[in-house]
Amino acid sequence: MKHILIIDDDVAIGDMLTEALTLEGYRVSRAYSGTEALLALPQARPDLVLLDLMLPGLAGEQVLPQIRGIPVIVVSAKVDVQDKVDLLLGGAVDYVTKPFEIRELLARIAVRLRQAPAPDAARFTFGPLELDADTRVASVRGAEARLTRTECAILKLLMLNPTQVITKSTILDRISLDTPDCTESSLKMHVSNLRKKLRELDGNDYIEAVWGIGFKLRAPE
Amino acid sequence: MKHILIIDDDVAIGDMLTEALTLEGYRVSRAYSGTEALLALPQARPDLVLLDLMLPGLAGEQVLPQIRGIPVIVVSAKVDVQDKVDLLLGGAVDYVTKPFEIRELLARIAVRLRQAPAPDAARFTFGPLELDADTRVASVRGAEARLTRTECAILKLLMLNPTQVITKSTILDRISLDTPDCTESSLKMHVSNLRKKLRELDGNDYIEAVWGIGFKLRAPE
């Protein structure tokens, strides 16, 4: 289930958003000031943030640059073009002006959530499969598996490019920061172990081998 | 240099956009109708598409679902919320209403381009037939077939020169990097297997034998 954090001090708008988002099947958290938002972010780990600009404590413009790896949609009454441009170029993925049509906002949220996650994000999803790269826990519908550092790096790389085939040399290059001496034969081991752990979650084999090239994520039927 | 395709029949707006985008350092292509856009897309392979809705020939709503793997920003005078929602959920990454502020549009383009990872450049199309040389998957209207390395190399060579006849010796030369021991007799094998796989997609035989010379792609009726 996708998790959305609403950062807005306007209780009426926040309540309305919460109700609409919950109906859509999202999990919702709230923060009512900029400072509270910064405190809540590491705990909540949302998949997307709705950020108001005029906040008590710390303005939204100050909060935005501190959010890394999570897409932020700015929801504000400011209509000035320069504000929009600054915020979009400053890291926001979208900008919606109040008053807004809730259906349009929901559509824009859906667009952002279906797009590829940022490389420095800590949480990834691929169908029912979820990965927390910080705690190195992979899970499917509640069933969890602890991954080793290398396994987590491989799975993260695959989940960052869910449609592409990742060559073995690419994997070796990209995970060499963690374990420099990893060779192709040991890579087989890690993939094998990773597969085994994922298979124990729900019986599906999420990793597909592309013969002579590398590996690729595969969605279960 | 990033490449942007403008699909709009309004010459004034298109010219204005072209000028602004060129100043920003983008390379710009134009298409003035939906049908022209579909023809231009496989050739131009842009990084991003600006799509108007009211187009002669084929409406933008019909063009959008045929664009795969390239982010599309819809630029339209339609302000109805249902239109926006349909298009956003139908694959567009953003929706900007005319008249628009050029600076905001530029910012939104920059956001989409910074999010877009490397568009896989290894895709080829020939009529309804598509080939992804990275994943080695050939597909026709959703039906997919996995190809071997040599089969993929042969099909790629044919699709790179869709109008020409490719001699067998040419094929042997060009795929010798992948499979050095391929002889003329084994080439028959691969073409045969390739034909069989493609035939299972939609029943058509895309590969035509030119007697005494070589092979050539053939479009189904």
Add this chain to the structure above:
DNA sequence: GATCGCTTGAAACACATCCTCATCATCGAC
């Protein structure tokens, strides 16, 4: 220092791919 977990390496096995050979079908020339 012993234990545990992670990583690495080699070997066995299974399997996809590719080539060779044989057979049948098709085309062109006479």
Add this chain to the structure above:
DNA sequence: GTCGATGATGAGGATGTGTTTCAAGCGATC
């Protein structure tokens, strides 16, 4: 139409790749 040559298809075997299991090295923790 017949014949020779070329193209197409199928089966079998050799090669390489992928997967798994087992064992050993290494570092961290207790």
